[in-house]
Amino acid sequence: MNLFAQDLIAVAHSPLQHWLTTLPAQLENWQKEQQHGELPKWLRCVAQLPHIEPQHVSLADTVTINNDSVSDGEQNRIRGLMMQLTPWRKGPFDLHGVHIDTEWRSDFKWQRVLPHLSNNGDLSGRQVLDIGCGSGYHLWRMLEAGADQVWGIDPGQLFMAQFMAIRHFMPAELAARAHWFPLGVEDLPELRAFDTVFSMGVLYHRRSPIDFLTQLRAQLKPGGELVLETLVVEGDEHTVLVPGETYAKMRNVWFIPSTKALLHWMSRVGFKNARVVDESVTTLEEQRATEWMQGQSLADFLDPNDRSRTIEGFPAPRRAVIIANP
Numbered sequence: 001m002n003l004f005a006q007d008l009i010a011v012a013h014s015p016l017q018h019w020l021t022t023l024p025a026q027l028e029n030w031q032k033e034q035q036h037g038e039l040p041k042w043l044r045c046v047a048q049l050p051h052i053e054p055q056h057v058s059l060a061d062t063v064t065i066n067n068d069s070v071s072d073g074e075q076n077r078i079r080g081l082m083m084q085l086t087p088w089r090k091g092p093f094d095l096h097g098v099h100i101d102t103e104w105r106s107d108f109k110w111q112r113v114l115p116h117l118s119n120n121g122d123l124s125g126r127q128v129l130d131i132g133c134g135s136g137y138h139l140w141r142m143l144e145a146g147a148d149q150v151w152g153i154d155p156g157q158l159f160m161a162q163f164m165a166i167r168h169f170m171p172a173e174l175a176a177r178a179h180w181f182p183l184g185v186e187d188l189p190e191l192r193a194f195d196t197v198f199s200m201g202v203l204y205h206r207r208s209p210i211d212f213l214t215q216l217r218a219q220l221k222p223g224g225e226l227v228l229e230t231l232v233v234e235g236d237e238h239t240v241l242v243p244g245e246t247y248a249k250m251r252n253v254w255f256i257p258s259t260k261a262l263l264h265w266m267s268r269v270g271f272k273n274a275r276v277v278d279e280s281v282t283t284l285e286e287q288r289a290t291e292w293m294q295g296q297s298l299a300d301f302l303d304p305n306d307r308s309r310t311i312e313g314f315p316a317p318r319r320a321v322i323i324a325n326p
């Protein structure tokens with residue numbers, strides 16, 4: 001069965017219909033050529049999850065789904081299957097009493113973003129795209145904020161399985177409004193159709209940040225809103241850090257601009273009214289190893305004698321949120 005059949009029907013019934021000129025062929029090609037070797041195993045875990053009527057649902061800081069009569073056996077089954085989908089990086093979630101304490105407290109980032117969106121954070125009636133959405137934690141928060149439909153893309157296939165596991169437990173009405181496609185930003189045509197585009201934690205992974213910003217702008221409707229979150233350094237509009245082989249032990253980090261440089265790049269590609277609404281240093285409360293992500297985390301990426309530096313001697317991770325219009 002086509003994994004994305006329902007999502008493609010949703011595209012056909014949305015203002016994004018023109019996406020159907022490229023999307024079905026890309027997904028078909030992905031299913032034939034690009035599947036991760038472990039994906040069948042991850043999808044089997046999702047298929048084995050018990051079917052439990054969601055009684056209480058809260059899309060708040062911990063995305064929670066509950067039913068008062070869940071048995072210990074069902075809980076153990078959920079825990080065992082979800083553990084097979086580790087590492088869990090973005091969350092937290094609580095599924096029928098199984099608390100998934102992810103590496104990141106992604107709710108902290110949402111608190112830094114939400115108050116600065118237009119309409120006081122009300123996304124009612126909006127088509128929202130999240131580029132690099134990971135497990136899709138923020139997609140659920142966007143639905144909490146009233147979005148009509150939320151669309152996440154990310155090339156990470158484990159994250160897709162995690163999203164599908166969470167969606168499995170959601171009430172049908174919410175599940176039908178949340179979509180996830182295994183695409184990179186570079187796979188998107190110029191849709192110019194979304195009311196809000198989020199891209200958080202992706203810019204520094206791109207080799208060409210100017211092309212990336214251009215791609216983001218090409219997804220927005222006239223009058224839409226971009227929410228960009230990325231690593232930054234302190235400095236003037238000519239300051240950009242291009243780290244060596246690793247930054248905070250991450251291998252795929254290319255450009256870390258100052259906020260002034262980033263605003264300059266954004267104006268060069270045509271964004272209007274770009275403004276920094278938050279800038280903060282990542283704390284050990286926000287990113288840490290847990291039972292659900294037992295590998296190394298921020299504490300291991302910083303200089304043990306000087307927490308203001310990474311292990312490589314660069315400034316420690318500092319992140320900015322920028323809002324702009326196309």
Ligand SMILES: Nc1ncnc2c1ncn2[C@@H]1O[C@H](C[S@+](CC[C@H]([NH3+])C(=O)[O-])CC(=O)[O-])[C@@H](O)[C@H]1O
Nearest residue numbers: 090131132133134154155156184185200201202205
């Ligand atoms: N070409 C690409 N196109 C789209 N996504 C990509 C690409 N390359 C990598 N990614 C994805 O971008 C996400 C970045 S994580 C931010 C998650 C969430 N947004 C968060 O803000 O918590 C932060 C980090 O890993 O540093 C991962 O899920 C990648 O798979």
